[in-house]
Amino acid sequence: MTQSVVVQVGQCGNQIGCCFWDLALREHAAVNQKGIYDDALSSFFRNVDTRVGGDGSSISKGRISSLKARAVLIDMEEGVVNEILQGPLRDVFDSKQLITDISGSGNNWAVGHKVFGSLYREQILEKLRKSAEQCDCLQCFFVIHSMGGGTGSGLGTFLLKVLEDEFPDVYRFVTAVYPSSEDDVITSPYNSMLAMKELNERADCVLPIDNQSLFDIISKIDLVTSGKLGAAVKPKSLVTTNMGTVTKCPKKPFDAMNNIVANLLLSLTSSARFEGSLNMDLNEISMNLVPFPQLHYLVSSLTPLYTLADVNIPPRRLDQMFSDAFSKNHQLIQADPRHSLYLACALIVRGNVQISDLRRNIERLKPALHFVSWNQEGWKTSLCSVPPVGHSHSLLALANNTCVKPTFMELRERFMRLYRKKAHLHHYLQVDGMEECAFAEAVSSLSALIQEYDELDATKSMPVLDVPRLSVAL
Amino acid sequence: MRSTISRLQVIHSLVFSTGPSLWLGMSIVTVQLGQCGNQIGFEVFDALFRDSHCSQGLCSKRENEAYQASCKERFFREEENGVPVARAVLVDMEPKVINQTLSRAARSGRWTYGQHACFCQRQGSGNNWAYGYSVHGPKHEESIMNLIQKEVEKCDSLSGFFIIMSMAGGTGSGLGAFVTQKLQDQYPSSLKMNQIIWPYGTGEVILQNYNSILTLSHLYRSSDALLIHENDAVHKICARRMNIKQISFRDLNQVLAHQLGSVFQPTYSEDGSFHYRRNPLGDLMEHLVPHPEFKMLSVRNIPQMSENSLAYSTFTWAGLLKHLRQMLISSAKMEEGIDWQVQPPSSGLPPLGKMSAHKDPHFNTSIANLVILRGKDVQSANVEGFKDPALYTSWLEPLHAFSTWKTQRAFGKYEKSAALVSNSQLLVKPLDVIVGKAWNMFASKAYVHQYTKFGIEEEDFLDSFTLLEQVVASYGNL
Numbered sequence: 001m002t003q004s005v006v007v008q009v010g011q012c013g014n015q016i017g018c019c020f021w022d023l024a025l026r027e028h029a030a031v032n033q034k035g036i037y038d039d040a041l042s043s044f045f046r047n048v049d050t051r052v053g054g055d056g057s058s059i060s061k062g063r064i065s066s067l068k069a070r071a072v073l074i075d076m077e078e079g080v081v082n083e084i085l086q087g088p089l090r091d092v093f094d095s096k097q098l099i100t101d102i103s104g105s106g107n108n109w110a111v112g113h114k115v116f117g118s119l120y121r122e123q124i125l126e127k128l129r130k131s132a133e134q135c136d137c138l139q140c141f142f143v144i145h146s147m148g149g150g151t152g153s154g155l156g157t158f159l160l161k162v163l164e165d166e167f168p169d170v171y172r173f174v175t176a177v178y179p180s181s182e183d184d185v186i187t188s189p190y191n192s193m194l195a196m197k198e199l200n201e202r203a204d205c206v207l208p209i210d211n212q213s214l215f216d217i218i219s220k221i222d223l224v225t226s227g228k229l230g231a232a233v234k235p236k237s238l239v240t241t242n243m244g245t246v247t248k249c250p251k252k253p254f255d256a257m258n259n260i261v262a263n264l265l266l267s268l269t270s271s272a273r274f275e276g277s278l279n280m281d282l283n284e285i286s287m288n289l290v291p292f293p294q295l296h297y298l299v300s301s302l303t304p305l306y307t308l309a310d311v312n313i314p315p316r317r318l319d320q321m322f323s324d325a326f327s328k329n330h331q332l333i334q335a336d337p338r339h340s341l342y343l344a345c346a347l348i349v350r351g352n353v354q355i356s357d358l359r360r361n362i363e364r365l366k367p368a369l370h371f372v373s374w375n376q377e378g379w380k381t382s383l384c385s386v387p388p389v390g391h392s393h394s395l396l397a398l399a400n401n402t403c404v405k406p407t408f409m410e411l412r413e414r415f416m417r418l419y420r421k422k423a424h425l426h427h428y429l430q431v432d433g434m435e436e437c438a439f440a441e442a443v444s445s446l447s448a449l450i451q452e453y454d455e456l457d458a459t460k461s462m463p464v465l466d467v468p469r470l471s472v473a474l
Numbered sequence: 475m476r477s478t479i480s481r482l483q484v485i486h487s488l489v490f491s492t493g494p495s496l497w498l499g500m501s502i503v504t505v506q507l508g509q510c511g512n513q514i515g516f517e518v519f520d521a522l523f524r525d526s527h528c529s530q531g532l533c534s535k536r537e538n539e540a541y542q543a544s545c546k547e548r549f550f551r552e553e554e555n556g557v558p559v560a561r562a563v564l565v566d567m568e569p570k571v572i573n574q575t576l577s578r579a580a581r582s583g584r585w586t587y588g589q590h591a592c593f594c595q596r597q598g599s600g601n602n603w604a605y606g607y608s609v610h611g612p613k614h615e616e617s618i619m620n621l622i623q624k625e626v627e628k629c630d631s632l633s634g635f636f637i638i639m640s641m642a643g644g645t646g647s648g649l650g651a652f653v654t655q656k657l658q659d660q661y662p663s664s665l666k667m668n669q670i671i672w673p674y675g676t677g678e679v680i681l682q683n684y685n686s687i688l689t690l691s692h693l694y695r696s697s698d699a700l701l702i703h704e705n706d707a708v709h710k711i712c713a714r715r716m717n718i719k720q721i722s723f724r725d726l727n728q729v730l731a732h733q734l735g736s737v738f739q740p741t742y743s744e745d746g747s748f749h750y751r752r753n754p755l756g757d758l759m760e761h762l763v764p765h766p767e768f769k770m771l772s773v774r775n776i777p778q779m780s781e782n783s784l785a786y787s788t789f790t791w792a793g794l795l796k797h798l799r800q801m802l803i804s805s806a807k808m809e810e811g812i813d814w815q816v817q818p819p820s821s822g823l824p825p826l827g828k829m830s831a832h833k834d835p836h837f838n839t840s841i842a843n844l845v846i847l848r849g850k851d852v853q854s855a856n857v858e859g860f861k862d863p864a865l866y867t868s869w870l871e872p873l874h875a876f877s878t879w880k881t882q883r884a885f886g887k888y889e890k891s892a893a894l895v896s897n898s899q900l901l902v903k904p905l906d907v908i909v910g911k912a913w914n915m916f917a918s919k920a921y922v923h924q925y926t927k928f929g930i931e932e933e934d935f936l937d938s939f940t941l942l943e944q945v946v947a948s949y950g951n952l
Binding site (some may be wrong): 001002039136139197275277278279281283284286287288289290291292293344355356357359362363373374375376377378379380381383396425467468469470471472 | 479509513529559560568569570571573574596597598600601674675676678679680709713714718720721722723724726909910911913914915917918919920921923924939940943944945
């Protein structure tokens with residue numbers, strides 16, 4: 001069994017991270033009835049004997065003593081991290097695995113990346129090495145940050161370079177929150193663009209998220225819970241809730257949105273942590289879903305968003321779950337995969353679902369979807385026996401699909417509007433080590449990516465021709 | 475042909491060796507690889523055990539005991555506390571499945587796996603053949619081969635190895651290919667049969683076609699026979715014949731285990747004798763793999779229905795064999811929807827080297843067939859229909875192309891049952907489809923970087939394609 005380390009950077013990253021740890025504990029508490037520290041728990045948590053002084057040595061087996069998150073918390077402001085450390089989750093975090101500053105990055109990627117990067121490089125390295133040493137077999141770093149700010153975006157992507165250099169064999173999965181069009185940070189296009197270049201070059205897999213989509217999902221849920229069916233909804237099943245967690249009730253409006261992202265990460269790792277009839281480890285995600293190194297952006301969708309307290313769920317409801325996964329209303333970014341081109345698709349199913357249910361739905365949905373000519377059967381599937389809390393089954397779909405293109409094109413558009421006028425550029429250029437060519441390189445990198453998606457899209461309407469086979473003499 | 479002849483000499487020397495278990499028979503060591511291999515392996519041992527301890531033997535007590543003892547020697551060994559231990563080595567690169575498999579066996583209380591029969595790592599092969607073959611293989615070669623050696627030492631007389639693996643993933647496929655090669659090096663006089671699972675046509679794993687062609691091409695060089703099961707076919711059997719509504723992998727595996735059990739459980743060594751065959755692996759190879767270029771075998775069994783439905787049906791050997799023969803001829807994968815229009819070429823033996831002008835394109839030409847009959851009145855079963863020369867390719871005498879194994883002892887609750895192991899064109903079309911898809915993907919170079927990262931180059935792919943195109947062509951030209 002392998003372990004993963006979560007590195008949460010910046011305000012957004014830490015808020016999402018906090019929700020993640022909350023829900024992770026809840027999930028494991030529901031599954032782990034006997035209080036034994038097992039392999040599943042060890043993937044994200046250490047078991048520490050707090051009676052022994054000093055470092056709190058790790059206990060590898062036996063009863064759960066005190067669980068510590070395999071996490072590194074990084075923020076250049078103190079507010080969010082302090083709140084976490086004073087909140088109900090304080091004991092879950094190792095107080096030595098933090099890096100904070102007070103001045104913040106001023107929504108400036110250059111400050112986050114260059115200034116704080118060089119200032120904190122050694123400390124970052126030290127904390128990462130410590131986390132790695134505490135793992136028997138470290139498989140993956142989950143990095144969480146926003147794209148539009150300064151710390152998450154700048155320092156978060158600086159971190160990627162450190163990870164690539166120091167831990168080249170460990171996967172780098174980035175959960176990146178992209179700014180919506182109504183983002184109030186004026187320089188977010190610059191920050192996002194500069195960060196994109198790093199994600200292009202140094203991430204193994206990126207799960208783009210945008211706030212607008214999360215918000216729309218919440219609105220949809222609110223409609224249901226306040227409507228006729230409201231009473232029938234099982235409260236713990238809401239993808240937005242943290243009911244039953246250590247934190248009693250959502251304190252901030254973002255919590256509901258962050259819980260969705262937290263559930264995404266839990267489902268992503270479910271088949272690696274828990275048993276099932278068709279397991280999927282984290283390395284299989286990258287292996288199957290990334291046909292060419294640069295095309296590693298995966299659009300995700302989670303269903304169901306809630307469960308009705310309905311004992312007998314007939315297969316039709318199950319099938320509805322599969323249909324929803326492909327609807328544009330369930331995607332975590334503004335994207336419509338149904339009408340774009342699939343390069344690959346993964347279906348991570350949890351709970352009481354068997355292979356025949358999975359196959360029936362693939363057969364049913366396939367005709368309406370467009371897959372690239374060389375990957376007509378581009379499905380990667382997994383069945384994990386353990387459902388999420390409050391559900392009898394759930395589905396996470398990960399699509400490597402050209403529907404990400406509009407997000408990137410819009411980003412480039414917003415960037416160019418600022419850049420053409422050189423607006424706010426001086427804030428960046430006055431940072432030591434920051435050159436104007438960095439901007440040009442970043443645009444160039446994104447444009448190359450967009451072009452790849454364009455070329456793939458062009459093949460969509462072409463007839464699928466078989467490549468002539470090798471002819472052999474007998 | 476030289477290798478074939480020397481192989482036959484080896485088999486003969488094994489068959490006629492004298493040893494303490496002369497009458498009991500030789501043992502088979504099973505190597506279960508990856509999630510699929512381990513999940514199936516459990517079902518196979520369970521099916522073998524439950525059948526051999528089935529009370530409805532429909533034969534004498536003494537006969538039943540001989541059957542049990544033969545099965546036991548072949549697949550199990552005795553442990554101190556009397557619980558039979560499967561002659562198996564379990565290998566996986568991550569621990570969850572092996573843990574599950576071991577506990578299922580222990581919970582059953584009927585039989586168990588050896589205490590130190592497992593090799594496990596922490597991180598899987600990522601569905602990457604190259605990772606299984608080039609990284610895990612060399613790294614863990616010594617440990618795995620040692621485990622196998624220990625199990626071999628516990629056999630009085632080793633017939634060979636039964637290696638259970640899938641083609642679609644990374645461990646079963648890549649590490650499976652590696653281990654098979656090492657077995658060939660280390661045990662050149664023992665036989666190796668690889669039980670390979672072909673994935674569903676519509677993806678379980680996106681890399682499944684690459685992994686499949688790499689696996690098949692490598693195994694073609696190092697294995698003695700490839701016994702192939704297709705998930706699509708087994709699924710259909712579950713859906714239409716077994717009436718299972720929500721089909722799980724466990725259901726598929728149990729149908730598969732039933733098919734394998736009906737092949738490998740004891741049968742009489744020759745017509746009229748009541749001694750059980752000593753070396754089924756050897757005999758199987760001898761009958762079914764006359765030429766190293768043709769080693770793909772498939773299994774069909776009849777009746778295909780759940781044990782619960784048996785009470786409402788009676789069978790005759792004539793009926794069962796008629797259906798089985800037509801399944802063979804028309805390439806049917808199950809007992810339903812058989813195309814009765816397909817008939818063998820009417821002009822008898824086709825002219826040497828040429829395809830008969832009257833040959834039905836849907837007709838499935840065989841190289842060799844083995845029919846295994848179990849149950850009541852088995853001596854009266856008429857298998858003449860399978861001896862028709864028109865069924866076979868021209869370069870083997872029909873006399874050598876067809877064999878029958880029998881036992882009066884029924885299999886499970888099936889009063890009469892038959893299995894057909896066939897070396898024929900049955901698998902050409904599915905193989906062709908896999909090669910085609912893999913080739914399309916390879917032409918675009920998609921995912922190739924995932925393989926070159928671990929030492930499998932484009933040239934290795936091309937070698938695999940070439941070998942398999944030859945296999946497709948050879949079988950197609952029968």
